[in-house]
Amino acid sequence: MKINQKGFTLIEMLLVLVIMMLICTIGISVGKKQLDRQLENRFIEQLKADIELTQALSFQYQGAASLYIFDAINEIHIYVPKYHKDNPIIIRKYPKNVEFRYYSTLDHVIFTENQTVSRSGTIIFSVNGRRVKLNVYLGEGRVKIVQ
Template sequence: MPLSKNGFTLIEVLFSLAILMVIITFFAPSQMTQLNQLKEKQFFELLKYDVLYIQSRARMYENERVLIRFYADEYRIIEGLNTNEVRPYPAGLSIDTFGKREIYFNSNGTVIQPRTISVYGINKTYQLIFPLGKGRFYIAEI
């Protein structure tokens, strides 16, 4: 009975697995960088919606203060004495508020104590700018 040579040898399989591992090693870090950038982008989109939420709630309820309070690793949406939402920061993101840690609006929709908040990401630095007046805040990359 003759021997069939239709299969792969162990050396050939190990060689192709080594090539595959080299390719994965080169592409995995770039994928992680893109994933971190997407998490930062999603965080800022959610923050925009949360600021719009507290601004609209401040217009609706004059007697109840609705605010965002920044902490070392999260921010919270607080209505009166209750914490409604807790939003953790993505990994590698930190916020420096310099002084007051709260953002809130009066019943006209104007921000109380306009200021700039610095946000330090993994590769970029951002500024959350809350201008004087009724305009919404905006994000500037530095």
């Protein structure tokens, strides 16, 4: 009595597993790059929104408001002296892969009681090796991002 068994050999199964692992590896690496890019863009937009929030707080409290970047502790602090004398009203941590450059002309943005920037300049930083310049202009606090 002869039994006819048909199925996959061990080599065929290993070949299928290797192909599946390659597809998964490529998918994960592409997904990670996309996730990193989204996190970078989210940080840049959040920094721009924080500068605009600082200007809005200056308008709301009819006094000076300031945003300081503390690179040593990876935090951004927003102060409104009229509201809280020495304590920041917002402390926001930013990712460790964000590196502010020492040759930036600004490490803080101050809005006067007239809601205008007290000093224009450039905040230069890199996110995962990608260099980003955030220009702050005099006037109504216009902010432009150059990548």
